[in-house]
Amino acid sequence: MLHLGIILPKDYRLLSVAAILDVFEAVNRIHIEKNAGAFYRITIFGTEVGAETSFHGYPMESIYADVKPDLILIPSFATPDMQLTLQRNGPFIPWLIRQYQGGAEVASFCTGAFLLGASKLLDGKVATTHVDAVRAFANAFPNITLRVDKTVTEDQKIYTSGGSTSSFHLLLHLVQKHCGKEVAVRISKIFAIDMDRHSQSYFSTFTxxxxxxxxxxxxxxxxxxxxxxxxxxxxxxxxxxxxxxxNLLRRFKSVTGIAPIEYLQQVRIEASKKMLEQSNRQMSDVINHTGYNDPKAFRKVFRKIVGMTPSDYREKFQIR
Incomplete structure (x- = not known):
């Protein structure tokens, strides 16, 4: 039985915790149906465990107790001020470091990667997070190799996921790693998860x-x-x-995180995405409207930023 520890940090997103519990409960049910017993022993960890000794039926433990889970999961945050949230969750950082150094695997979901980043466990490693949080993440943690396009990353027993539904892809990845592909396929069907989605770029909005x-x-x-x-x-x-x-180029990149030419590309592609979503205009009209004279150059930049062709994007997101 693998001991799974889910932390309850300050400002955690309830939906993230619920999704984690839902998936691993389903895995346990599958194993119990096979008369194999539950695969995961699930414990909830917090910094303040008083009169409440359980969370929705799961035992709660303090991070100050001598308990060592095999896999630790960090849910996403719901916060308008990430720096304040990280300060409020400071006690988790030394605990995460000790657990990882003691052999535990650690996984973060969506913006939970910020807590992992603050622990420095991700320094020199590959990571991802919610597409709309990538600039803040990159600025806060320059020593991490950020893969914006990835839904899931794995590097030296540390896992991260992109935003929202990408969390399910990390859950599926962990299930397949621990329980095998047969169980992972069953979970993918139960939760309607596409097993082959590896990119989250097309969910990004340039803001x-x-x-x-x-x-x-x-x-x-x-x-x-x-x-x-x-x-x-x-x-x-x-x-x-x-x-x-x-001076202008230096100041622009310092403030926005990108050079003016890249900023221009992002604005153009965002405009083209809106046209593809909201109209049936010919592709040549979309290209000309966004300032490109060369269709080949437009498609190359679009695919680089969005992760799919303009035609595929229209097919996937057009409002009909």
Whole structure:
């Protein structure tokens, strides 16, 4: 029997915990049906365990108790202030480090990767997180190799998942690793999980930050977002901006996390995605409207950013 530990941090997302419990309960039922007994022994871990000794029927333990699970799961967070949430969950960090160094596997779901990142256990390793949190994650943890496109990563007994439904793909990955493909296939059918989805890029929405006080950068952002279909090169972007080219590029990347040309590409592709979702316009119209003159170049950039072709994106997301 594998001892599974699920932590209950401050500001955890209830749906994330529920999904984890639901999947592993189903695995245990499958094993019990085979007269093999439950495969997972599930324990909930918290920093403050008082009168409440159980969580929805599962035993609760303090992280200060001498208990060593084989696999630790970190659910996603529901918080408007990740830095404050990480501070509130500081006591989990040394515990996670000790457990991992003692041989435990550790997995995080969605934005739970921020707690793993704060522990430095991910330094030098590959990780993913929710597509809309990747910039904040990359800025906070520059020593982690962030794979934005991946739904699931595995590196030296540490696992991470992308956002929302990608959590189910990590759960499926863990089930297959521990219980074999037959059980994993049954779980995929029970929960309607596509076993072959490896990318989450097409769920991303480019939402550039304006919560900064750099007026020059804001001016460039406004220029790109208003005239993206007319701009042809970097010189047109920085023209009439009262700053040297070098200084402006440095400040822009420092504030937004990307260079102006990449910002232009992201704005163009986001505009094309909306057209593909909301209209039946010819692909040539979509390409011209977003400022591309070369269909081949457009499709190459679209696939790089979105993870699929424009035609496949329209087929998947068009509002009919």
């Amino acid at each position: 550039p930050s304006r919560s900064h006080n750099d007026e020059l950068v804001a001016l460039v952002q406004e220029k790109i977002e208003t005239n993206f279909h007319l701009i042809e090169n970097l010189e047109e972007i920085i023209k009439d901006i009262p700053s040297s080219r070098r």
